[in-house]
Amino acid sequence: MSYPKDFLLNLYKTMVRIRNFEIMAEKLFLEGELPGFIHLYIGEEAIATGVIADLRKDDFITSTHRGHGHMIAKGANINRMMAELYGRTTGYCKGKGGSMHIADFSIGVLGANGVVGGGLPIAVGAGLGIKMKKTDQVVVAFFGDGASNTGAFHESLNFASIYKLPVIFVVENNKFASTATTKETTSIENISDRAVGYGIPGITIDGNDVITIYETAKEMIKRAREDGGPSLIEAKTYRIKGHFVGDPELYRDKKEVEEFWLNEPIRKFEKKLVEEKMLNETEKRKIWEDAQKEIEEAVTFAKESPVPNNEDALTDLFVNDSGYDY
Amino acid sequence: MRKLSFGKAINEALDQEMERDEKVFVLGEDVAKMGGDFGITRGLWKKYGDKRVKDTPLSEAAILGIANGAAMAGLRPVAEIMFADFITEGYDQLVNNSAKIHFMFNGTVTCPLVVRTANGAGFHAAYHHSQTPEAWFLNVPGLYIVAPSTPYEAKGLLIASIRDDNPVIFLEHKLLYEMEGEVPEEPYMVELGKARVRKEGKDATLIASQRMVYLALEAAEELSKEDIQVEVIDLRTLFPLDKDAIFDSVAKTGRVVLVNEAPKTGNYVNEISQTINEEMFEFLKAPIKRVTGLDAPTAFAPKLEEYYLPHKEDIIREVKEIVEY
Numbered sequence: 001m002s003y004p005k006d007f008l009l010n011l012y013k014t015m016v017r018i019r020n021f022e023i024m025a026e027k028l029f030l031e032g033e034l035p036g037f038i039h040l041y042i043g044e045e046a047i048a049t050g051v052i053a054d055l056r057k058d059d060f061i062t063s064t065h066r067g068h069g070h071m072i073a074k075g076a077n078i079n080r081m082m083a084e085l086y087g088r089t090t091g092y093c094k095g096k097g098g099s100m101h102i103a104d105f106s107i108g109v110l111g112a113n114g115v116v117g118g119g120l121p122i123a124v125g126a127g128l129g130i131k132m133k134k135t136d137q138v139v140v141a142f143f144g145d146g147a148s149n150t151g152a153f154h155e156s157l158n159f160a161s162i163y164k165l166p167v168i169f170v171v172e173n174n175k176f177a178s179t180a181t182t183k184e185t186t187s188i189e190n191i192s193d194r195a196v197g198y199g200i201p202g203i204t205i206d207g208n209d210v211i212t213i214y215e216t217a218k219e220m221i222k223r224a225r226e227d228g229g230p231s232l233i234e235a236k237t238y239r240i241k242g243h244f245v246g247d248p249e250l251y252r253d254k255k256e257v258e259e260f261w262l263n264e265p266i267r268k269f270e271k272k273l274v275e276e277k278m279l280n281e282t283e284k285r286k287i288w289e290d291a292q293k294e295i296e297e298a299v300t301f302a303k304e305s306p307v308p309n310n311e312d313a314l315t316d317l318f319v320n321d322s323g324y325d326y
Numbered sequence: 327m328r329k330l331s332f333g334k335a336i337n338e339a340l341d342q343e344m345e346r347d348e349k350v351f352v353l354g355e356d357v358a359k360m361g362g363d364f365g366i367t368r369g370l371w372k373k374y375g376d377k378r379v380k381d382t383p384l385s386e387a388a389i390l391g392i393a394n395g396a397a398m399a400g401l402r403p404v405a406e407i408m409f410a411d412f413i414t415e416g417y418d419q420l421v422n423n424s425a426k427i428h429f430m431f432n433g434t435v436t437c438p439l440v441v442r443t444a445n446g447a448g449f450h451a452a453y454h455h456s457q458t459p460e461a462w463f464l465n466v467p468g469l470y471i472v473a474p475s476t477p478y479e480a481k482g483l484l485i486a487s488i489r490d491d492n493p494v495i496f497l498e499h500k501l502l503y504e505m506e507g508e509v510p511e512e513p514y515m516v517e518l519g520k521a522r523v524r525k526e527g528k529d530a531t532l533i534a535s536q537r538m539v540y541l542a543l544e545a546a547e548e549l550s551k552e553d554i555q556v557e558v559i560d561l562r563t564l565f566p567l568d569k570d571a572i573f574d575s576v577a578k579t580g581r582v583v584l585v586n587e588a589p590k591t592g593n594y595v596n597e598i599s600q601t602i603n604e605e606m607f608e609f610l611k612a613p614i615k616r617v618t619g620l621d622a623p624t625a626f627a628p629k630l631e632e633y634y635l636p637h638k639e640d641i642i643r644e645v646k647e648i649v650e651y
Contacts, residue, residue, distance in 0.1 A: 035627075037455070087628060095625070095626060095627035095630065096627065096630060097453070097626050098627075101454075114452065115412060149384055150385055150387075150415070151388075151415075177383060178384060180358075180359070185381065185382070250359065250361070251360050307627060312625070314620060
């Protein structure tokens with residue numbers, strides 16, 4: 001890993017921050033603190049971290065129902081994220097969206113989507129916009145293996161290909177689509193093989209290896225930025241947690257989870273960093289403690305934030321909506 | 327009589343129909359090994375195997391299109407769409423095929439499919455997991471829409487829907503799944519297209535379905551303390567509409583409040599209002615009122631969601647207004 005220590009430790013920190021956010025979200029949900037649904041990104045942190053490490057602030061991403069990690073990696077404010085999970089006015093959607101809809105347009109996040117596959121055509125539309133405006137931005141569409149079986153996937157990749165749009169499609173293959181296994185619901189072993197059908201590059205990589213992800217994404221991002229067109233990266237990982245917090249997980253063997261837990265991306269990267277003397281015990285402890293402190297402060301911030309007023313249920317339906325009396 | 331939850335009543339209906347007729351099969355996301363996200367199909371996969379209980383990819387367009395094809399080929403598919411909001415992903419198949427197949431091909435082929443789906447707010451699940459979709463289908467002739475409110479009716483209406491040769495959208499309100507009620511063990515049918523008077527009254531008629539029936543009943547209970555006797559009609563089947571039941575009640579009370587949790591504009595109940603207006607105008611003593619959700623997406627924060635939804639107090643207010651009109 002011939003990268004500066006700062007760069008590597010930043011990757012590590014981002015993953016640790018995502019992990020801590022997710023651990024806290026899970027804990028709070030199980031304690032009955034958070035309403036709604038929470039879908040965790042635990043075990044998949046390397047993907048958002050590695051891909052977004054080579055994006056600029058003005059590049060776009062589309063996220064999913066499992067989107068906390070994408071937000072954090074893109075530079076979102078953790079206080080506002082946590083406030084959204086609590087449904088408070090200081091949250092990213094002013095409490096109207098909750099976990100599945102957190103987005104921040106100021107850092108290029110074009111929405112998280114509660115419907116699987118919903119973000120794909122949106123990413124393509126953003127890519128079309130870039131091309132029409134002739135800027136050198138790019139778009140990354142994050143989605144799961146489940147979304148790769150929707151019609152939206154096919155229509156989006158075909159469209160991006162025919163117009164040679166600067167979109168990098170990143171499929172996070174975490175081996176489950178909701179509760180069905182990818183193996184049972186997907187026609188091929190490597191989803192990246194589908195790229196052939198669109199005449200674009202398709203690459204399958206280890207989704208738990210942050211450096212490989214970074215390097216692959218960097219290449220595809222460069223290609224897109226230089227008008228080389230779209231690509232499909234398949235990052236193979238494993239969904240350590242259930243589909244949602246509280247999922248009874250009747251569909252898999254606990255042993256399988258334990259096995260994959262040994263290969264989780266943070267520990268894997270940590271081992272490398274320690275071996276190459278880029279990370280010592282003191283630094284490691286500080287990174288974890290800082291992340292924990294940050295998330296605890298976010299919880300305090302969220303809890304101290306106001307709950308919305310009833311009228312907020314009606315505002316922002318239309319632009320310049322001065323009131324509501326249909 | 328034996329008590330069963332709404333969810334288990336549906337499960338039993340599926341099980342008994344699958345046992346009775348091997349042409350009946352279940353497909354949908356998570357329906358096999360997981361037994362459905364709400365546990366409704368639990369146990370069916372173990373009993374009937376992969377052939378008749380199929381986990382599908384996350385592909386609503388395919389699920390509904392495949393159900394159409396299977397129905398045309400002589401099977402009786404029961405497709406589950408995890409959340410009613412996701413029906414839009416396969417809307418084309420329902421609107422342009424299911425609803426029109428029998429008509430289009432001059433009655434030479436039927437499309438006996440049932441689409442079960444969980445609808446409704448109150449779950450703090452925000453915009454994409456809270457909607458109530460009957461109005462989306464109302465303007466598409468050719469689809470039955472069924473929406474039970476009790477475990478007894480859930481079982482009987484589902485069995486009737488499966489045995490019916492027409493395509494049926496079968497709505498299950500998420501907040502009713504745990505509700506317990508008396509359910510006979512043997513298979514039985516509740517006739518499609520028939521409403522049920524849940525409470526008799528002479529002063530006003532409340533017309534509702536699914537969870538809103540309970541709000542209407544609570545409102546009626548409170549109003550009776552003030553000597554306002556409200557009749558509560560549970561529609562049970564939303565299309566075709568049981569006009570007789572509605573007209574009988576309107577003839578008696580002359581006052582109507584319609585209750586539905588979807589947004590107000592373009593709400594399903596508006597159709598009922600217009601039907602009464604056209605055919606029962608001379609019986610009306612006051613304008614027809616409606617209590618609905620707000621014209622906005624369902625927000626996440628529990629307080630906002632609660633504000634969005636109709637309340638018992640809203641119903642009481644509207645009833646009093648028309649009684650005093």
